[in-house]
Amino acid sequence: MSDRRPYEGSAKQAWTWGxxxxxxxxxxxxxxxxxxxGFSAIAEDKVFVVGAEYAFAFxxxxxxxIQVVLGVLALAVGAGLLGSRNWxxxxxxxxxxxGIVAQFAFMPYxxxxxxxxxxxNVAVIWAVSTQSDHGE
Structure with a gap:
């Protein structure tokens, strides 16, 4: 009996990896x-202009x-995805x-x-959650 998965080397596996x-x-x-x-906001750059008042004003x-921490985490997890890590x-x-929640709250700026x-972020969730297996 082979250790290969039934679709290993198939078009399905190629689509999954893609x-x-x-x-x-x-x-x-x-x-x-x-x-x-995040760095622009920390430097209090004039790129961000506060418009209407929101309940979640920070x-x-x-x-x-918050954006810097999320950015670093996104880079680490993205690298893990490229490295085929299950986690x-x-x-x-x-x-x-x-990130979706943070961007929604960042919307006033x-x-x-x-x-x-x-x-x-929605595209990322779709991409990683629609694939049941990516060939590990």
Whole structure:
């Protein structure tokens, strides 16, 4: 009896690797953008303008540190996905879910970019959760 999975080397495995790879690259991209966003907020850059008052108002520096921490975690989990680590798939869903909430709360500072990052995080969740196995 062979140790190979029935679809190993098949088109299904190639699609699975491709979609999980897409999720990994998206998560790495999100991490880089969150780092840039976070460092800009920490430096109190004039890029962010506060519009309407929201119930979840934090100091811009606080949001900057939240974005930096999420960015570092997204980069680590994205690298884990590229390295085919099992923990990274669960971590990607958790980090992307937290990222959606964080971007929703960051919306008063930069609404359009927050919406784009929410969509990217949804794409990551879809990519890593629709695949039952990626060939380990």
């Amino acid at each position: 979609i999980v790879g897409f999720g990994a690259v998206m998560l790495l991209s999100i991490g880089v953008v969150q780092l840039i966003q 100091d811009l520096t606080t949001w900057g540190w 990274a798939r669960i971590g990607a869903v958790i980090i992307a879910s937290i 930069y609404p359009l970019w927050s919406i784009v990052l929410i969509a990217f």
